[in-house]
Amino acid sequence: MIKGLFDGKRWAALWKAVPDYYVPGFIMTLKISAAGLLTALILGVIFGTFSTMKFKPAKILSRIYVEFIQNTPLALQVLFYYSVLPLLFSNSGFRIPKFVLGVIGVGVYHGAYISEVIRTGIEAIPRGSQKRLPPRASLIWKPCIISYSPDDPDHHAASGQPGVKPGEKHLYSCYGGRYGSDVFYRFMGF
Numbered sequence: 001m002i003k004g005l006f007d008g009k010r011w012a013a014l015w016k017a018v019p020d021y022y023v024p025g026f027i028m029t030l031k032i033s034a035a036g037l038l039t040a041l042i043l044g045v046i047f048g049t050f051s052t053m054k055f056k057p058a059k060i061l062s063r064i065y066v067e068f069i070q071n072t073p074l075a076l077q078v079l080f081y082y083s084v085l086p087l088l089f090s091n092s093g094f095r096i097p098k099f100v101l102g103v104i105g106v107g108v109y110h111g112a113y114i115s116e117v118i119r120t121g122i123e124a125i126p127r128g129s130q131k132r133l134p135p136r137a138s139l140i141w142k143p144c145i146i147s148y149s150p151d152d153p154d155h156h157a158a159s160g161q162p163g164v165k166p167g168e169k170h171l172y173s174c175y176g177g178r179y180g181s182d183v184f185y186r187f188m189g190f
Helices: 008-050 056-070 074-083 098-123 127-137 180-187
Strands: 143-147 169-173
Touching (some): 008 098, 056 098
Antiparallel strands (some): 143 169
């Protein structure tokens, strides 16, 4: 058995099949993975925000989706998509391409896990801080108006500028610049 394993003719047949079968399969796997993960991100954000809403039907729909998909093996889901979904459209003459079925399988399965990550991320923010979420989450340069409280003994700590009087408002960049990132992190309480 081991003697046949190292037989050159067997390996030659394998290497002959690589450009015809394995390379296109590898490229198709990369395409399905990229499109499926993009689909998963979209589904994850939608269902992750649904599960944090106060609107009960959205929360229930999100929990059903997450619990059902996470507790069903991916191989069983893909088998379902390949065998049952085409039967639903068999009378109409419409055929679902295999690529689309693969993207649906990967996207729906991983979307449930991403929605849990989104949900826990949103729930990790303290209730009082949720009103300040948009400035914190913005990744573009925008100015921040910083107001110092009168009880702050070191008024220039956040800006690096000495001589700031209590209650004065100053305009600094939240990102970039000489004091930008320092101002952003101190102002937002990180």
